[in-house]
Amino acid sequence: MALGKETEMGLKELFKANAEDFMSLMLVAEKLEQLGKKEEAKALREKALVELGHAKAIFETLLKNQELRGVVGEMAKEEQEQHISEYNKVAMTAKQEGHEDIEKMLCSFADQEAKIAETIAKVSKVLNEMAKEEQEQHISEYNKVAMTAKQEGHEDIEKMLCTFAEQEAKISETIKSVAKAFKAIFAF
Numbered sequence: 631m632a633l634g635k636e637t638e639m640g641l642k643e644l645f646k647a648n649a650e651d652f653m654s655l656m657l658v659a660e661k662l663e664q665l666g667k668k669e670e671a672k673a674l675r676e677k678a679l680v681e682l683g684h685a686k687a688i689f690e691t692l693l694k695n696q697e698l699r700g701v702v703g704e705m706a707k708e709e710q711e712q713h714i715s716e717y718n719k720v721a722m723t724a725k726q727e728g729h730e731d732i733e734k735m736l737c738s739f740a741d742q743e744a745k746i747a748e749t750i751a752k753v754s755k756v757l758n759e760m761a762k763e764e765q766e767q768h769i770s771e772y773n774k775v776a777m778t779a780k781q782e783g784h785e786d787i788e789k790m791l792c793t794f795a796e797q798e799a800k801i802s803e804t805i806k807s808v809a810k811a812f813k814a815i816f817a818f
Contacts, residue, residue, distance in 0.1 A: 655681060
């Protein structure tokens with residue numbers, strides 16, 4: 631049974647909340663560790679792992695009802711749009727309140743987020759090029775050598791290379807799939 635719109639939206643919000651809680655608890659635990667509060671840090675890390683478990687379970691539930699690209703791509707796009715906008719909003723507020731150091735820091739973070747988006751786009755392009763090269767060159771070469779081996783009476787080599795060509799085709803498809811997922815996940 632497909633998820634209702636309200637259930638899906640609620641699960642996405644809970645996923646984000648649990649992921650945020652995990653990160654917050656881990657950061658506080660790290661600080662407590664630095665301050666020598668090892669037991670408290672350990673207790674918070676344990677609670678953080680519970681939050682992570684919740685986030686993973688909710689994520690898996692969403693995946694059962696949608697493709698990975700759809701779930702993560704949608705979240706990433708929303709996160710990116712809100713992230714940079716929120717950095718800039720808080721930075722301007724900090725500046726108005728006389729906190730130019732905070733404004734400078736947050737504007738720097740917003741710039742870094744934009745550069746991350748650029749890098750992700752470049753990586754996506756590289757993955758697509760790799761898939762194309764894998765498809766066009768490797769498989770073609772395997773098949774060419776396999777046919778030559780067959781003509782020379784080496785059917786065992788031909789069979790091996792044809793098997794490798796099939797595996798290369800699957801590698802190419804995997805790279806294409808990863809490139810698509812990567813692009814969808816980090817679509818900004």
